[in-house]
Amino acid sequence: MSSRIASLLERNRAFAASDVRENAPSLPVLPHAGLFIVTCVDSRVDPAEFLGLRFGDAIVARTVGGRATPGVVQDLAIFSYLLEEWAPEGPAFEVAVIHHTECGSALLADESVRRDFAHRTGYAEDALAELPVLDPAESVRADVERIASDPRVSSRIAVSGHVYDVRTGLLTTIVEP
Numbered sequence: 614m615s616s617r618i619a620s621l622l623e624r625n626r627a628f629a630a631s632d633v634r635e636n637a638p639s640l641p642v643l644p645h646a647g648l649f650i651v652t653c654v655d656s657r658v659d660p661a662e663f664l665g666l667r668f669g670d671a672i673v674a675r676t677v678g679g680r681a682t683p684g685v686v687q688d689l690a691i692f693s694y695l696l697e698e699w700a701p702e703g704p705a706f707e708v709a710v711i712h713h714t715e716c717g718s719a720l721l722a723d724e725s726v727r728r729d730f731a732h733r734t735g736y737a738e739d740a741l742a743e744l745p746v747l748d749p750a751e752s753v754r755a756d757v758e759r760i761a762s763d764p765r766v767s768s769r770i771a772v773s774g775h776v777y778d779v780r781t782g783l784l785t786t787i788v789e790p
């Protein structure tokens with residue numbers, strides 16, 4: 614076993630021995646804070662840290678750039694279905710889409726990088742061109758619109774958009790729920 618995995622397992626045993634799991638929400642689709650967070654995979658952009666989320670507080674989906682990809686929209690459609698079926702009288706729910714400054718997805722804005730990557734992988738170049746977060750306020754606005762306008766996402770879910778600044782650690786709201 615690699616030392617990285619061994620270290621993970623060690624930390625996992627400490628977690629299992631703690632009482633953290635006792636705070637699990639009764640319905641997994643209804644976490645304590647009533648939130649579904651969509652943000653970037655970047656290790657500097659860990660919502661548990663910069664939002665102070667605790668165990669069972671929120672559902673978190675992370676993609677490159679925090680983009681509302683078809684996969685994220687599908688997850689929200691599944692989530693919407695479960696919410697309507699299991700908790701029709703449940704509390705209001707919110708999706709917070711969070712993009713950030715200095716996002717590594719900007720690499721794909723370079724046409725030669727994009728062409729090379731598309732050539733190697735077979736991914737469509739024009740679809741890749743939509744991914745880079747160059748102006749996070751602008752891209753987060755577009756992704757909020759993409760989610761909010763999708764008929765498969767429950768109308769009971771409010772959607773907001775925010776930008777996280779990796780230098781200051783501060784979050785700014787761009788689109789109110």
Ligand SMILES: [Zn+2]
Nearest residue numbers: 653655716717
């Ligand atoms: Zn990023």
